[in-house]
Amino acid sequence: MEKIIDESVQGNSLSLKKDEKNTRNLYIESYGCSMNFSDSEIVASILANEGFNTTQELENADLVLVNTCSIREKAETTVRKRLEKFNAIKKNRPHMKVGVLGCMAERLKSKLLEEEKIVDMVVGPDAYKDLPNLIQEIDEGRDAVNVVLSKDETYGDISPVRLNTNGVSAFVSITRGCDNMCTFCVVPFTRGRERSRDPQSIIDEVNDLGAKGYKEITLLGQNVDSYLWYGGGLKKDFDKASEMQIATAVDFANLLDMVAVAQPKMRIRFSTSNPQDMSLDVIRTMAKHDNICKHIHLPVQSGSNDILKKMNRLHTIEEYFDLIDNIKKIIPDCAFSHDMITGFPTETEEDHKATLAVLDYVKYDYGYMFAYSERPGTLAARKMEDDIPNDVKQRRLSEIIALQREHCLLRTKNHLNKIQEILIEGISKKDDTMWMGRNSQNVVAVFPKENYKVGDFVNVKMNDCTSATLIGEAVDFGKSN
Ligand code: SAM
Numbered sequence: 001m002e003k004i005i006d007e008s009v010q011g012n013s014l015s016l017k018k019d020e021k022n023t024r025n026l027y028i029e030s031y032g033c034s035m036n037f038s039d040s041e042i043v044a045s046i047l048a049n050e051g052f053n054t055t056q057e058l059e060n061a062d063l064v065l066v067n068t069c070s071i072r073e074k075a076e077t078t079v080r081k082r083l084e085k086f087n088a089i090k091k092n093r094p095h096m097k098v099g100v101l102g103c104m105a106e107r108l109k110s111k112l113l114e115e116e117k118i119v120d121m122v123v124g125p126d127a128y129k130d131l132p133n134l135i136q137e138i139d140e141g142r143d144a145v146n147v148v149l150s151k152d153e154t155y156g157d158i159s160p161v162r163l164n165t166n167g168v169s170a171f172v173s174i175t176r177g178c179d180n181m182c183t184f185c186v187v188p189f190t191r192g193r194e195r196s197r198d199p200q201s202i203i204d205e206v207n208d209l210g211a212k213g214y215k216e217i218t219l220l221g222q223n224v225d226s227y228l229w230y231g232g233g234l235k236k237d238f239d240k241a242s243e244m245q246i247a248t249a250v251d252f253a254n255l256l257d258m259v260a261v262a263q264p265k266m267r268i269r270f271s272t273s274n275p276q277d278m279s280l281d282v283i284r285t286m287a288k289h290d291n292i293c294k295h296i297h298l299p300v301q302s303g304s305n306d307i308l309k310k311m312n313r314l315h316t317i318e319e320y321f322d323l324i325d326n327i328k329k330i331i332p333d334c335a336f337s338h339d340m341i342t343g344f345p346t347e348t349e350e351d352h353k354a355t356l357a358v359l360d361y362v363k364y365d366y367g368y369m370f371a372y373s374e375r376p377g378t379l380a381a382r383k384m385e386d387d388i389p390n391d392v393k394q395r396r397l398s399e400i401i402a403l404q405r406e407h408c409l410l411r412t413k414n415h416l417n418k419i420q421e422i423l424i425e426g427i428s429k430k431d432d433t434m435w436m437g438r439n440s441q442n443v444v445a446v447f448p449k450e451n452y453k454v455g456d457f458v459n460v461k462m463n464d465c466t467s468a469t470l471i472g473e474a475v476d477f478g479k480s481n
Contacts, residue, residue, distance in 0.1 A: 010031055010032075010078075011029055011030075011031060011078070011082070012029070012030060012037075012164065013027055013028065013029045013056045013058075018053045019048060019053060021051075022048065022051050022052055022053040023051055024051050024052050024053070024062040024063065025052065025053055025054070025055040025060050025061050025062050025063070026044070026047050026052040026053065026054050026055065026061065026062070026063050026064075026065065027054070027055050027056070027057070027058050027060075027061035027063070027064045027065070028040050028043065028044060028054065028064075028065045028066075028067065028163075029064075029065070029066045029067070029082065030066075030067040031066070031067065031068055031069045031075060031078065031079060031102075032067075032068065032069025032071060032075060032102070032103065033069065033071070034171055034218065034220055034271065035173060035191075035220055035221075035222070036067050036068075036069060036102055036103075037067075037163075037171065038160065038171040038172075038173050038220055039067060039101070039102065039125060039128070039173075040065075040067045040101075040163060041160035041161055041162060041163050041171075042128055042155050042158050042160045043065065043067070043101065043128050043131065044160075044161050044163055045158055045159060045160050045161040046128055046129065046131050046132070046158065047063075047131060047135075048161060050131070050132050050135065054163070058085075058086070058089055059089060059093070061089075061093075061096055062095065062096060062097070063096070063097050063098075063099065063135070064086050064096060064097070064098045064099070065098075065099045065100075065101055066079060066082060066083070066086075066098075066099075066100055066101065067101045067102040068100055068101065068102040068103055068104035068105060069102065069103055069104070070103040070104050070106075070107045070186045070190050070375065071103070071185075071186060071187070071373075071375075072370065072373035072375070073373045073374075073375075074373065076104055079100075079104055080116070083098070083100075083116050083118060083119065086098050086118060087117075087118040090118055097120040097121065097135075097138050097139075098118055098119050098120055098121070099119070099120060099121035099122070099123060099134075099138075100112055100116075100119055100121070100122050100123070101123045101124075101125075101128070102124075102125055102190075103125065103186065103187075103190035103191065104190075105122045105123055105124050105125075105147060106124040106125060106147050106149070106189070106190040106191070107186060107189065107190050107376075107377070108122075109122065109124075109145065109147045110122060110145050110147075113143050113145065119143075120138045120143055120144065121134055121135070121137075121138050121143070121144045121145070122144075122145045122146075122147060123144075123145075123146055123147070124146065124147035124148065124149065124190075125149075125176070125190070125191050125192075126148065126149050126150040126153045126176070126191075126192060127146035127147065127148055128155070129153070129155075129158075130146045134146055149177075149191075149192035149193075150192065150195075151193065151195065151233060151234050152195055152232055152233060152234075153176065153195075154173075154175075154176055154195060154196070154197035154198070154201075155173070155176075155197075156197045156198050156201035156202075157201065159205065159208065160205075166425055166426050166454060167212075167213060167214065167454070167455065168214060168215050168216060168423065168424070168425050168426075168454060168455045169214070169215070169216040169217070169218070169423075169425060170209050170214050170216075170217050170218075171217070171218050171220050172202060172205050172206060172209070172217050172218070172219055172220065173197065173219075173220045173221065174196065174197050174202055174219045174220060174221050174224060174227055174255065175194060175195065175196050175197065175221030175222065175223065175224060175226065175227050176191060176192070176194070176195055176197075176221070177191045177192040177193045177194040177195055177222070178191060178194055178222035178223055179193055179194040179223075179226070179235055179236055180222075180223060180274060180276075180312075180314075181312055181379070182301070182311050182312055182313060183310065183311055183312045183378060183379040183380040183383075183384075184301075184311055184341060184344060184372065184375070184378060184380045185375070185378060186375040186377065186378055187222055189377050189378070191222065193234045193235070193236060194222070194223065194226060194234065194235040194236070195232075195233065195234050195235060196227050196228050196229045196235065197229070198229060198232070199229050199250045199254075199255055199258060202219075202255065202259065203258060203259065203262050206259055206262055206263055206266070207262055207263065209266075210262075210263045210265075210266055213455065214266070215265075215266060215267060215423055215455050215457070215480075216266060216267040216268075216269065216423055217259075217263075217266060217267075217268060217269070218268075218269040218270060218271060219255075219256075219259065219268065219269070219270040219271075220270075220271060221272070222272060223272065223273070223274045223277055224252055224270045224271065224272065224273060225252050225273050225274060225277035225278045225279065225282060226252070226274065226277040227250075227251060227252040227255055228249060228250070228251055228252075229249065229250040229255075230245040230246065230248070230249040230250075231245050231248075251279075251281075252279075252282055253279060253281035253282045253284070253285045256268070256270070256282060256285045256286070256289075256292060257285050257288070257289070260285070260288075260289035260291055260292050261289075263291070264289075264291055265291065265480055265481075266291060267291055267292075267293055267423060267440075267480070268289075268291055268292045268293065269292075269293045269295065269442070271297045272297050272299060272339075273296055273297060273298050273299075274299070275298055275299075275300065275313075275315050275319070275320050275323055276313070276314040276315045278296075278298070278323060280326055280330070283326070283327050283330045283331060284330060286330075286331060286334075287330050287331050290480075291480070293440045293441070293442065294331055294333055294334045294335060294440045294441055295334065295335040295336075295337070295365070295440065295441050295442040296327065296334060296335070296336055296337075297336075297337045297338075297339075298323075298324075298336055298337070298338060299338055299339035299340075300313075300317075300320055300338055300339070300340065300358060301313060301339060301340060301341050301344075302340070302341065302344060302347070302351065302354070302355050303317055303351070303353075303354035303355035303356070303357055303358035303359075304317070304347070304350070304351035304354040304355065305317055305354075306346075306351060307344050307346070307347055307351050310344065310345065310346065310380075310384070311341075311344060311380075312379070317354070317358065320358075321361060324336065324361075324362055333440075333441070334441075335365040335411070335441035335442060335443070336362055336364045336365060337364055337365055337366045337367055337368070337442070338362070338364050338367040338368070339367065339368045339369075339370070340355060340359075340367060340368070340369045340370070340400055341369075341370050341371075341372050342355070342369070342370070342371055342372065342393050342396040342397045342400060343371050343372040343388035343390075343392060343393030343396060343397075344372045344380070344388070345372070345380060345384035345385055345386060345387055345388065346384070346387065346388075347372075347388055347396075352396045352399075355396075355400060356399065356400065356403055359400065359403050359404060359407060360403070363407045363410060363411065364404065364407055364411075365407075365408065365411040365412075365441060365442070365443065366404070366408055366411075366468065367404045369397055369400050369401055369404065370397075371390070371393040371394060371397050372386070372388065372393060374386040405467055408467040408468055409465075409466075409467040411443075412443055412465045412466070412467060412468060412469070412470060413465060415439065415441070415443060415462050415465070415470055416462050416463070416464070416465060416470075417461075417462060417463075418461075418462055419459050419460065419461050419462075419475055420439045420440070420445070420459070420460060420462060421439065421440070421457050421458070421459055421460075421478035421479070421480060422435075422437040422438065422439055422445045422447070422457070422458050422459075422460045422472075422478070423437050423438060423455075423456075423457050423480075424436070424437040424452060424453065424454050424455060424456050424457075424458060425437050425438065425454065426454055428446040430446075431446070433448060433449060434446040434447060434448055434449060435447055435448075435449050435452060435454075435458075437458070437460075439470070443468070443469075443470055444468060444469045444470070445460055445462065445469070445470040445471070445472055446469060446470070446471055446472070447460050447471070447472045447473050447474055448473060448474070450474055452474060452477075456477065456478075456481060457477065457478030457479070457480040457481050458474045458475075458476075458477060458478055459474070459475040459476050459477070459478050460472040460473065460474055460475065461473055461474075461475050
């Protein structure tokens with residue numbers, strides 16, 4: 001697996017302010033997508049009420065939780081290595097318990113307890129409210145497992161604690177699960193069927209973040225454009241909804257509008273979009289509100305219609321180009337990013353060239369690019385031979401990454417000599433005299449600190465750039481403050 005943007009957050013342990021009443025220490029480490037990081041905040045919130053403070057030192061932990069990812073084999077290998085590390089620590093700390101959360105827990109279920117002898121607890125993504133009972137089980141010396149997937153769990157009633165926060169940006173989850181059944185993807189099996197969260201609980205959480213001084217939220221889901229609230233329940237059961245439920249249903253364009261209006265000073269982002277579900281209503285809503293950022297993460301996975309069909313992506317490449325063209329007409333300065341998979345079963349050199357042609361057509365601002373990794377249980381694993389040799393997958397991946405790099409530079413250069421509003425997120429990693437933030441298009445910008453502070457919107461003149469970072473100087477405060 002290779003990515004263009006850095007993986008620095010993977011495996012981060014998370015911590016929050018100590019509560020003197022709490023007596024036990026929780027070490028929680030997260031892997032995978034933003035959804036997992038957001039879920040860890042829900043878990044920490046539940047456990048803060050069960051007597052746990054968070055710690056960032058494994059050696060002080062009474063309970064170690066690892067929130068896992070199954071999307072590619074490498075993600076699982078990384079977690080298994082971490083479990084070996086926890087095992088070594090447990091030798092000196094026999095009372096320490098270890099729990100596996102998230103997608104690996106769901107995929108492997110109690111097999112994990114048998115395979116990884118040190119694991120005490122296995123909890124799937126829909127079972128976190130059961131953690132107090134499960135912890136009681138392990139405290140009493142029994143292994144504990146809950147991997148039941150739910151039709152309606154959205155954790156809408158849990159106010160997540162914000163872990164390792166910069167106090168500026170936060171995730172707000174709006175859907176859970178996925179119904180797309182892309183043939184390569186394990187998500188429908190590990191996170192269950194798609195369901196949407198009550199819009200009022202989303203607005204309440206966003207307003208609460210606004211009151212706490214947050215300046216940017218990202219609405220999260222595997223497929224946010226498919227958001228549909230009609231009073232609760234699975235998306236697939238919408239055809240059984242009553243007339244009243246249909247008339248009062250809230251879709252993603254409605255939700256975006258509600259959030260943008262509720263917090264007009266807050267920046268709003270969303271991820272991930274699936275081309276087959278993205279409507280032009282969503283794009284018009286983006287255009288209508290200055291505070292909705294002009295960036296869309298729009299995975300395509302392949303440029304070949306034959307491969308798209310085998311992936312069950314439910315759109316053609318021509319339809320994808322139409323969508324991109326229409327978005328550019330409505331929002332000319334919209335930035336795009338993508339996910340791409342190389343070496344899907346049967347992929348020919350022609351298919352690969354079609355993928356390179358998509359990059360050339362869209363000229364994405366950035367992208368996440370992966371070599372196909374066969375995942376047990378998926379339709380591709382059951383019906384198709386993983387027939388592209390690893391060296392071919394890797395060569396095609398390198399070609400895609402090289403082309404994407406050229407486009408990153410091209411796109412970043414487009415911002416040069418402009419004055420753009422940047423939201424300061426923190427100190428630049430490379431130079432502590434500089435602030436780091438992003439523009440609406442999600443491009444990172446750095447500039448000298450002067451008297452500005454974290455959380456300020458600042459108008460910055462862009463003087464120079466690398467392929468992924470703008471280098472500028474502050475002009476004055478932005479209008480969004
Ligand atoms: N829901 C989004 C979608 O369908 O476009 C994102 C799903 S996934 C969490 C993130 C990315 O991982 C996918 O877009 C895909 O590019 C990649 N991915 C998923 N399964 C994969 C596999 N078996 N091998 C390699 N990459 C994979």
